[in-house]
Amino acid sequence: MSRLVLVFLLIVVQACAQKTYWGELDKLGKFPSKLKEVSGMEVTEEGKIWVIEDSGNKDKIYRVDKDGDIKESLKIDHAKNQDWEDLTIDKKGNLYVGDFGNNKNARKDLVIYKIPKDELDKKEPNADKIAFKYPQQKDFPPETDSLYFDTEGFFHLNDYLYIFTKNRTRPYSGKSLIYRVPDKKGEYEAEYLGSLFLCADQDHCSVTSADISPNGKTIALLSYGFVFLLTDFTAPDFTKSSIKIIDLQTDTQIESVCFYDNGSLLIADEENKYGGRKLYELKLD
Incomplete structure (x- = not known):
């Protein structure tokens, strides 16, 4: 039996061993037409919701309410929106905008x-x-079997920004690479922490957003239609986490996730032919 077949069978066995749960999204509101492509979202300690849009949109962050209505917008000085893909926050209230979208792995x-x-x-x-x-x-770009360097998800923890890459490999390997960089101004070579296998379906298993719960015990990795909840980890090693898969039962382009509190997630989708441009809440067991 060839090595390629063995790897394929291993992926299939791992995928089959992961039980999938059903999730029910509670629609909270709809974003205005000027926010068609919300790609990142975060909630402050005071409960303020900030969102961003991805490439082709303005160099702004927007504060919205739970109905999706814009309450204020701020233009970020000296920051160009080449491809803003996620938003996170630290315990001091500093916001971080991830301009690391890299669809072609060429940046x-x-x-x-x-x-x-x-x-x-x-x-x-x-x-x-x-x-x-x-x-x-x-x-830049690498070969098709090494297209690991697009990124759409990260979060802050203990003075570091933890990055989960979006897999675009062909054939699809199902892995997200994990890195971290310090949360301070500078130029860095990201520290490689390992890889995480989510599942073998490219349409549902590539990371589009990430966040960590306020108590630091649960990581949410969003994909198209699924959310993966990681627990039982000790930072900075997330590779041995327990993973719970929740099927969100939607065909819209889900791009953003953040914890509203330890027991619930806020989720946003972009507008496509199936609908979208909505803000949802997902209650966790």
Whole structure:
């Protein structure tokens, strides 16, 4: 039996061993037409909801309410939206914008913008740049079986930003690579922490957003139609986490997830032919 067949069988066995649960999204509201492509979302300690849009949209962050209505918008000074894909926050209230969308795996200018909490009171807040590169990537783009370096999900924990890459490999391997970079201004080579196998279906198993619960005990990795809940981990090693798969029962392009509290998630989707442009809540058991 060839090595390729053995790898394929291993992936199938792992996928079959993972029980899938049904999730029920509770629609909270609909975003206005100017927010058709919400790609990242985060909630502050005070309950404020911030969202961003991805490539082709303005260099702004938006504060919305639970109905999806815009309450304010802030243009980020010296920050260009090449492909903003996720949003996270630290315990001090500093916001981080991940400009690391990389569909073709060809970018060499990956950056995370750090917006200090005290800048959020300004109409055009300043942001620090955290530039980084993936040490495993040698070619731009790499061969099709090595397309691991698109990114749409990250979160903050203990002075680091943890990054989960979006797999675009062909044939599809089902793995997300995990990295971290310091949360301070500078230029870094991202620290490789390992890989995580989610499942073998490319349509449902590629990470589109990530977050960690306020108590630090659960990680949510979003994909198209699924959310993967990781528990029983000890940072910085997430590779041995227990994984619970929840099928969200939707065909819309789900792009954003964040914890509203330890027991619930906020989820947003982009507008496509199936609908979308909505804000949802998912209660966790």
